[in-house]
Amino acid sequence: MKNILIRSNLSPFDTFDATKVILENSIGGNVGNLVYQYSVFRTFLKENTTITPDYYDFNPSRADEINEKYDCYVIPLADAFRQSFVPSLRKYTQLIKKLKIPVVVIGVGLRAPFEPDLNKGFDFDNDVKNFVSAVLEKSNMIGLRGEITSDYLSQLGFKEGVDHTVIGCPSMYTFGRELNIRNTSITKDSMVTVNSSPLSPRHVHDFIHRGMKEYSNHYFIPQWKKELLMTYVGAPSVRDDNTKYPQKMSDKVYMENRVRYFLNVKTWIDFIKKADLSFGARLHGNITATISGTPSLIIPKDARMRELTNYHGLTHIWAGDITEDTKLSDVIEKSDFHSPEKKQAQNFDHFIDFLNKNNLDHIYKETNNPAHIPFDKQLALVDHQSPVHPISGCSVEEMVTRWERYYPAANIKQDQQLKNQQKKIKKLEGNLNRKSVRATLKAANFIAEMKRK
Incomplete structure (x- = not known):
């Protein structure tokens, strides 16, 4: 073994x-x-x-x-x-x-x-x-x-x-060794999964937003832990930066119950297999689609995404090639979704x-x-x-269940963290006091020695 x-x-x-x-x-x-x-x-x-x-x-x-x-x-x-x-x-x-x-x-x-x-x-x-x-x-x-x-x-x-x-x-x-990306017919009615990064440039957010308008049957798949918290209990908002990135519960995609946050890879793969297209600025959001056989379009934003896009031949559009007139449907028309294969x-x-x-x-x-x-x-x-749906799309009973499950546990964890911090502070205070006593004794001995001389 x-x-x-x-x-x-x-x-x-x-x-x-x-x-x-x-x-x-x-x-x-x-x-x-x-x-x-x-x-x-x-x-x-x-x-x-x-x-x-x-x-x-x-x-x-x-x-x-x-x-x-x-x-x-x-x-x-x-x-x-x-x-x-x-x-x-x-x-x-x-x-x-x-x-x-x-x-x-x-x-x-x-x-x-x-x-x-x-x-x-x-x-x-x-x-x-x-x-x-x-x-x-x-x-x-x-x-x-x-x-x-x-x-x-x-x-x-x-x-x-x-x-x-x-x-x-x-x-x-x-x-394994083989990738088999499906030939799908991407129409205005197609199911599309969307991923994005708050760290992407504003014009990339705008492009993704326009793409979501073009393909209304979309689901947004967030990845940050703070987005899971907001999806699950409704607050706090992820950001407040006036971009078109979905960042608060009142955003349309949350209010229309078109957000899915996955707690495991198995259900993520099962869900994304049903889509005709995945697009956005998240590396693993699009890799998950690729290994599931779903056509995927990635928008790399930094060196780490760039080097992986090149190495694996991921279907992409560079952020620098996106203008205010770039339409997702036009990019789809020109893309080779079998490139990673x-x-x-x-x-x-x-x-x-x-x-x-x-x-x-x-x-x-x-x-x-x-x-x-x-x-x-x-x-x-x-x-x-199962994936977490936005709390805005839940029944009142489900909302209460989430709050009663999360907040008491969060309070217990917060209390424990506070106790741990207090222990550290006391330990530091003890160390400082011992150092202070040693320094005082050392000074007193020095003064006594000088007086003897």
Whole structure:
């Protein structure tokens, strides 16, 4: 029996409800994180394998426990090379240095502007160097999301093809070597799923808004945790910036009950399979459609989306090519929705080669088309939570149920956090008092010594 520890705060077999997901941040701030983690679970789960989520507990003090319990630590990451992730990167580095088992990083990327100047470097360069060096002591090679990240690590002194290689996003390999994107007839009556990012430029929000008007049978699929909170209990609003991004409960798409927030990948895939098109500015919102066989159009907004769009051949329109006159129907007319299929086989083979170089066991070891997939068998036994509909579209009874479920639990969590903060403050005060006493005694002894002289 092999025991794998995986970086994940939610197993595909967990059935956390909205309250638990919100209060424990089981999605790491963005439900899109679940998609690439889902893929890694499916790829590595075999009859003789147990996969355990670390539930984002990567405290260096766990090193002895991890060494004792697990045979390998698999760390799928997104755009972890960014300033806001530095504290976590440092903790991971400390932990990895203490581990005696293999540690494999799958799919890490750099967060940077659409056209980054890698020669200038970043404030977190040393932290990235330390992290990558620690990982390479525990594995043969690190897997990157795209060429921009590869160029960045090469700038830092790591060798492409030796220390690191581009594998793209593991989510693209969820169902193996083949992609089969459906030929759908996209008409004004088609069901369309929409995703967007508050961080996209205003003109991209305008384009998405116009597209939703063109295709009225649409469903908006938000991904931020704060959007789940607003969808579930009605407040607070996500933003207030006068853009056309759906950001408050009074927005039309919420009031018309055309929002679905997914708590797991299984129901997300099942829903998006019914659509004729997915479009928007979210990476995993559109990748979920792509691996489900649904035509998808992505609007990359930064380097991390750009490098993945290029590597996987995702059907796209660049934000810089969008004007106030750009219509979604015209873009659809010119788009090749089968573009991702053309790169899939070669990318998948390279991904499997990466896994093999790191001595990782997986379901594709013997064949690219395994007849028996343990993950699928186990997943079929799970009764997954349904997607969350906006509270504005619920019955009064459902509203009350949500409020009575969420707010008492939120108050308990808030009280616990306050108690923890008070303990920390008391500890700091104690340390300061001890330091003050030591300093006073030291000063008194110094004065007494001077007087004796």
